[in-house]
């Protein structure tokens with residue numbers, strides 16, 4: 001297969017499967033993982049796809065219909081978050097608040113990947129590498145206490161200077177939101 005055909009094949013699979021592992025692509029295309037990375041580079045630059053640990057995810061431009069898995073509220077298309085599982089299952093959340101609480105409540109079967117939107121830039125980012133601002137002034141108008149996600153720690157820190165709150169890494173934010181909620185759902189309707 002030529003590079004162009006491989007790219008078309010990757011996009012076709014992604015449209016159906018939403019998320020793919022680099023190892024899977026390497027196997028299906030019969031090329032090395034290095035070649036897969038070279039193939040997906042232009043797709044990432046065009047922002048059609050997003051890199052996650054060990055794989056890629058289709059960037060969806062359409063707002064996702066449906067309801068939050070955690071609080072059942074209608075999804076906020078701007079600040080929604082998604083969890084992806086090994087078996088291709090995808091769960092949608094109205095905002096990072098619900099995603100973090102849901103993650104905390106998961107047992108052994110934790111989500112394989114977690115993606116959310118950078119609050120400032122609106123870009124899709126890896127939730128496990130993101131930074132979270134808890135306790136800032138109310139802006140999202142979604143769930144309480146509010147959780148804002150940022151790709152860069154500096155952005156979260158800077159934002160907290162103007163709007164208050166504390167910045168946490170992913171695992172710390174999961175613990176903190178759970179502590180604040182004490183196991184109860186505080187979704188404002």
Ligand SMILES: [Zn+2]
Pocket residue numbers: 068069070071072073093094095098143187
């Ligand atoms: Zn929710």
Ligand SMILES: [Zn+2]
Pocket residue numbers: 094095096097098142143
């Ligand atoms: Zn919410």
